[in-house]
Amino acid sequence: MAREFTSVGVVGLGTMGAGIVEVFARNGVDVVAVEISEGALERGRATLTGSTDRAVAKGKLAEADRDALLSRVHWQVGLDALHSVDLVIEAVPEHLDLKQRIFAELDRVCKPEAILATNTSSLSVTEISVATSRPNQVIGIHFFNPAPVMKLVEVVRTVVTSADVVADVEALCERLGKVDVTINDRAGFIANALLFGYLNHAVGMFESHYATREDIDAAMKLGCGLPMGPLALMDLIGLDTAYEILDTMYRRGGRDRRHAPVPLIKQMVTAGLLGRKSGRGFYTYERPGSPKVVPDERTPVAAEPALADGARAIAKVGVVGSGTMATGIIEVFAKAGYEVVSVTRGAEKSAKVCEAVKTSLNKGVVRGKVSEADRDAALGRINWSATLEHLADVDLVVEAVVEELSVKKALFASLDEICKPGVVLATTTSSLPVIDVAMATQRPADVVGLHFFNPAPVMPLVEIVQTIRTSAETTATARAVCATLGKTGVVCGDRSGFVVNALLFPYLNDAVKMLEASYSTADDIDYAMKLGCGYPMGPFELLDVVGLDVSLAIQRELYLELREPGFAPAPLLEHLVTAGYLGRKSGRGFRDHTRR
Ligand SMILES: NC(=O)c1ccc[n+]([C@@H]2O[C@H](COP(=O)([O-])OP(=O)(O)OC[C@H]3O[C@@H](n4cnc5c(N)ncnc54)[C@H](O)[C@@H]3O)[C@@H](O)[C@H]2O)c1
Numbered sequence: 041m042a043r044e045f046t047s048v049g050v051v052g053l054g055t056m057g058a059g060i061v062e063v064f065a066r067n068g069v070d071v072v073a074v075e076i077s078e079g080a081l082e083r084g085r086a087t088l089t090g091s092t093d094r095a096v097a098k099g100k101l102a103e104a105d106r107d108a109l110l111s112r113v114h115w116q117v118g119l120d121a122l123h124s125v126d127l128v129i130e131a132v133p134e135h136l137d138l139k140q141r142i143f144a145e146l147d148r149v150c151k152p153e154a155i156l157a158t159n160t161s162s163l164s165v166t167e168i169s170v171a172t173s174r175p176n177q178v179i180g181i182h183f184f185n186p187a188p189v190m191k192l193v194e195v196v197r198t199v200v201t202s203a204d205v206v207a208d209v210e211a212l213c214e215r216l217g218k219v220d221v222t223i224n225d226r227a228g229f230i231a232n233a234l235l236f237g238y239l240n241h242a243v244g245m246f247e248s249h250y251a252t253r254e255d256i257d258a259a260m261k262l263g264c265g266l267p268m269g270p271l272a273l274m275d276l277i278g279l280d281t282a283y284e285i286l287d288t289m290y291r292r293g294g295r296d297r298r299h300a301p302v303p304l305i306k307q308m309v310t311a312g313l314l315g316r317k318s319g320r321g322f323y324t325y326e327r328p329g330s331p332k333v334v335p336d337e338r339t340p341v342a343a344e345p346a347l348a349d350g351a352r353a354i355a356k357v358g359v360v361g362s363g364t365m366a367t368g369i370i371e372v373f374a375k376a377g378y379e380v381v382s383v384t385r386g387a388e389k390s391a392k393v394c395e396a397v398k399t400s401l402n403k404g405v406v407r408g409k410v411s412e413a414d415r416d417a418a419l420g421r422i423n424w425s426a427t428l429e430h431l432a433d434v435d436l437v438v439e440a441v442v443e444e445l446s447v448k449k450a451l452f453a454s455l456d457e458i459c460k461p462g463v464v465l466a467t468t469t470s471s472l473p474v475i476d477v478a479m480a481t482q483r484p485a486d487v488v489g490l491h492f493f494n495p496a497p498v499m500p501l502v503e504i505v506q507t508i509r510t511s512a513e514t515t516a517t518a519r520a521v522c523a524t525l526g527k528t529g530v531v532c533g534d535r536s537g538f539v540v541n542a543l544l545f546p547y548l549n550d551a552v553k554m555l556e557a558s559y560s561t562a563d564d565i566d567y568a569m570k571l572g573c574g575y576p577m578g579p580f581e582l583l584d585v586v587g588l589d590v591s592l593a594i595q596r597e598l599y600l601e602l603r604e605p606g607f608a609p610a611p612l613l614e615h616l617v618t619a620g621y622l623g624r625k626s627g628r629g630f631r632d633h634t635r636r
Contacts, residue, residue: 042211043204049074049122049150050129051142053084055278055317056159057131059187062088065112066188067216072114072121081115087329088113091188119145127212129181131159134284139163140171147172155205157181161232161281162288165225166198176202179209182229184572185276192572194229195222219571221564227292228285230560230568234579236286237298237606238547239277240305242270245532246322247304251539253322254340255530262501262528263493263540267574270543271322272333275315279308298546298606350513351520352462355379358431360451361440362389365468367396368496369438374418375401375410375497376525381423381430390424397422400497428458436521438490439477440468448472449480456481464517466490470541471597474534475507484509488518491538502527507534536601537594545594551579552610555630562630584629588613588622 047070050061057073061084064071075081092109095101101109114121119142122128128146132138139158146156156178158168169178180196193213197206206222213220223229228236242256251259257269274282283305290299308314308321315321319328324336357373359366362384370393374380384390401418404410410418423430428451431437437455441447448467455465465487467477478487489505502525504518515531522529532539551565560568566578583591592613599607616622616629623629 043126043208045069045126045208045212047072047125048127048129049125050131051119051122051146052076052130052132053080053087054131054133055276055281056183056185056187057129058084058087059091059185060129060131060159060183061113062091062109062188063183063216063218065109068112070112070114072116072125074116074119074121076117078117081117085115090329091186119149122146122149124151125154127155127157129157129159134161134163134281134288136163136167136288139168143168143171143178147174153177155179155209157209159183161229162227162285162292164227164292165196166200169198169200175200177205179205180225180229181209181213184231190572190574191217191219192231192568193218193220194231194568194572195220196225196229197222198225219567221560221568223560223564226559227289230554230565231572232285233289233293233554234547234550234565234569235573236282236289237296237550238543239270239274239282240286240298240300240302241546242543243274243302243304245539245543246271247302250535251530251532252340253338255532256539258528259501259503259530259532259539260543262499263503264544265576274305275321275323275325278315278317279305279321280314283309296606298604349516349519351516352435352464352513354435354464354517354521356381356434356436358383358434358437359440360384360428360431360437362393363440363442364494365492365496366440367393367400368494369440369468369492370422371397371400371418371497372492372525372527373438374421375414377421379421379423381425381434383425383428383430386426387424390426394422394424428454431455432458433460434463436464436466436517438466438468440492443469443471445472445476448477452477452480452487456483462486464488464514466518468492470538471536471594473507473536474505475509478507478509485511486514488514489534489538490518490522493540500526500528501540502529503538503540504529504531505534505538506531536597541594542598545591545598546604546607548579548583548591549595549607549610549613552583552613555580556610556612580630583613584623584631584633586623587625588629589617592617 048064049072050057051074053073053075061071061073075084092106096103096106130142158180165180169175179201182194184190184192195209210220245251245256246253253271257272260266260269283301286299286301313320316325319325323333326332326334356379358381359370360383370380370382401415405412405415467489474489478484488510491503493499493501502522506515519529555562562580566580569575569578592609595609621628624633627634
């Protein structure tokens with residue numbers, strides 16, 4: 041029989057604590073909510089009232105249920121009020137000495153059988169537990185932000201946590217409607233260990249002006265389907281909390297440089313820019329605690345780049361190549377009203393591409409997304425050719441041939457001879473340096489990367505890669521073209537992986553390393569990222585879809601260019617590729633896909 045929890049205590053009612061109070065009170069558990077001062081108590085109460093009022097306004101909570109929920113919470117200053125609760129969850133700032141002091145005090149105040157839990161994200165639960173005389177009753181219960189919404193709870197057992205306590209807490213999580221994964225006490229547990237290197241890397245990109253905050257966030261939302269971008273997430277977590285988590289993970293987690301907090305984070309914390317809670321972090325909010333972003337001096341003035349930025353007029357577009365990307369890109373341009381010249385290596389290939397474009401447009405008609413007239417008009421705008429000479433009068437060329445530098449360089453050298461002056465020459469490469477391709481021409485200022493995502497007609501993102509030789513007009517043209525295609529163009533520098541792959545693949549590689557170290561299972565790691573962070577797929581699901589060989593190749597490129605030791609491909613990934621387990625396409629990757 042699992043233990044009954046009729047009354048729990050929550051210590052610290054900040055970003056996490058107030059949400060945790062709501063989780064319990066919503067599920068019929070009485071809560072003693074404790075803060076350090078009357079002022080802090082009021083803030084916690086206001087957070088809970090605000091959140092439940094929003095739920096009522098959205099029709100997700102009846103007024104009577106809200107009133108019952110609020111009546112279950114007893115607000116108190118000081119820990120003495122916790123003498124009769126069955127469980128305490130501590131959610132005070134991420135400092136070991138503070139948490140140890142609080143646990144020593146809780147040990148004195150609470151009844152002997154009470155379970156003492158910490159919501160720490162990165163500190164050692166074991167070190168916290170030894171501040172009490174009951175380390176076997178101390179456990180980590182790590183909720184995710186916002187606690188009422190996120191389904192995941194990481195239950196962290198130390199070497200001395202008793203099995204009964206673990207089982208009781210697991211049953212409690214179920215009662216709260218949460219999905220729990222139980223793991224050992226290691227810095228960052230599952231989700232944060234995989235998340236924070238990525239967040240820190242994104243802040244580094246922003247700090248080095250590699251891309252703007254809007255573009256970094258848009259890239260991860262639109263390129264990977266994440267619920268929010270990394271900088272907006274830093275603001276939600278709180279920069280002070282994020283700093284402490286990174287710092288602890290750096291010190292506890294083997295001094296991985298990727299966890300050493302980017303200096304900008306410390307500067308922002310010192311300047312009081314803590315994120316949503318202080319009203320300003322990477323973005324500016326309507327007021328402290330508000331989720332609503334308001335414009336500030338960094339907000340881009342116009343969403344759509346005007347011709348005044350120097351963007352050149354584009355009417356006719358050449359697309360070179362006959363693969364998946366070229367086919368999708370031809371469709372995208374033709375649908376958007378551009379005249380398109382498709383160049384392949386022969387009539388047979390052209391016929392195949394033409395068929396594929398027709399099939400895709402017909403699917404659009406069947407789904408009611410494209411009218412028959414628009415389909416016919418789009419097809420009528422495409423000219424099929426097998427010679428580059430037909431690109432003599434286009435305004436923009438998009439190259440999507442095989443991912444080999446020598447082939448692309450030879451092609452760009454030919455384009456340089458054939459195309460009229462002022463043409464923008466774009467490559468869709470996902471891993472080669474754009475500058476190498478640009479320098480194969482006599483006009484590197486006109487060369488830019490246009491990194492479309494697969495499938496191009498569906499994915500809303502294009503990375504616009506500017507080299508150190510790309511002119512402002514060329515970038516402005518690329519931006520304007522993306523806007524007319526209905527895509528979000530994000531501008532970034534010419535570095536391996538651009539924004540999306542550089543942030544995504546090291547995280548996937550870290551997940552493989554975590555599995556290899558037997559810290560958790562592929563299923564639990566996938567759950568943790570989906571239910572704790574709202575990712576559309578877990579890392580192993582995604583790796584199997586993308587292909588393990590493709591992922592390994594990208595990771596190798598990142599490692600070779602950036603020389604970051606933490607980017608070294610996981611040996612397990614290499615072994616699976618060698619064994620021919622490439623993911624869905626070969627029937628087996630991290631999972632067996634033949635039996636489904
Ligand atoms: N922010 C997140 O996204 C997130 C997610 C999961 C876990 N966590 C963890 O939750 C914990 C709390 O983080 P947070 O982001 O909510 O911090 P926060 O700064 O928003 O809130 C901390 C609260 O603790 C109160 N406090 C400080 N000393 C106290 C004391 N002696 N007694 C009672 N209350 C006290 C503060 O007044 C403040 O309201 C940390 O361990 C953090 O790592 C945070």
